[in-house]
Amino acid sequence: MADPTNGPTDEQGKARENRSQLSLKCEVRQGVRPWKMTLLEDISPSGFRIAWFPDCRAEIPLRIRIPGLELLTATVRWQRDYHVGCEFTSPLHVAVLEHIVRQANR
Numbered sequence: 271m272a273d274p275t276n277g278p279t280d281e282q283g284k285a286r287e288n289r290s291q292l293s294l295k296c297e298v299r300q301g302v303r304p305w306k307m308t309l310l311e312d313i314s315p316s317g318f319r320i321a322w323f324p325d326c327r328a329e330i331p332l333r334i335r336i337p338g339l340e341l342l343t344a345t346v347r348w349q350r351d352y353h354v355g356c357e358f359t360s361p362l363h364v365a366v367l368e369h370i371v372r373q374a375n376r
Contacts, residue, residue, distance in 0.1 A: 289314045292374035300330040315361045322352040332356055
């Protein structure tokens with residue numbers, strides 16, 4: 271959904287940052303479950319959207335391994351239409367975000 275006066279919004283109607291669209295394979299896991307491959311579909315300094323993965327639970331922190339980066343932790347904020355929206359526990363530095371986007375565009 272978009273608010274024409276304030277730019278893009280998330281599923282709850284809160285303003286969100288501009289996101290970079292991309293397509294990058296990564297791995298995710300929750301708790302001690304096995305790592306699962308998924309597709310990172312968009313990203314901003316505060317969060318990201320990935321393709322759906324089975325048994326995703328909002329109450330369990332999510333770990334994401336993006337090739338070339340350290341392990342990142344996030345909270346699941348929404349699940350809809352085979353997509354999962356997450357918020358990083360610590361926002362990404364702009365240089366890290368730019369590195370991820372460049373890597374995806376190779």
